[in-house]
Amino acid sequence: MTARTTFLDDRVRASLQAVGAAAKRGLGDAGLAELVQVRASQLNHCAFCLDLHLGIARKQGVSERQLDLLAAWEExxxxxxxxxxxxLALTEAVTVLTEGFVPDAVYEEAARHFGADGLAHLLALIATINAWNRLMVTRRIPAGSTEW
Incomplete structure (x- = not known):
């Protein structure tokens, strides 16, 4: 596959990278951050982001078993x-928005585990990976591309 375009304004790129980095730092769990980003990228069919974040997840020590079963995490x-x-439930709810909103039960369960600060960082991370997925999929940036 050939990219439609590899142009992305450097300020936009830097801003998205900064938001993602701040969200990861604030979440304070690098492995979980990668699981979230991989799951959103699976749902959005973003090969570029899947390739990138699977590699990072492995470097962060996320187990192969978790990566293998991520698409079926509920089972x-x-x-x-x-x-x-x-x-992961919050990631799916925010990414897909099937009902047009994030269900209260999903949000409340995430809030129970993460608290206000952690939840804010988790939501920022989910929003950021979804933005990246949409940028990469729309522009058809292939997995492993060095030009994006």
């Missing part, structure tokens, strides 16, 4: 703990 039993499941 994966104890592979994901309650905090991870809450984050």
């Amino acid at each position: 994966a039993g104890d592979v994901f703990d309650a905090r991870e499941r809450a984050a």
Whole structure:
């Protein structure tokens, strides 16, 4: 596949990278941050972001078992703990917005596990990866591309 365009304003790129970095720092759990980004990228069919964040997840020590079962996390039993499941449920709800909103139960469960500060960073991370996914998919940036 050939990219439609690789142009992205440097200020836009830097701003999105800064938001993502701040959200990850604030979340304070690098492995969970990568699980969230991989799951959103799966849902959005973003090969570029999947390739990138799967590699980072492995470097952060996320287990191959978690990565293998991420697409079926709800059925994966104890592979994901309650905090991870809450984050993944929120990621799916924010990414897909099937009902037009994030269900109260999903939001409240995430808030219970993350508190106000952690939840704010988790939401910023989810929003940022969704922005990146949409930029990459729309421009058709292929996995592994060095020009984006």
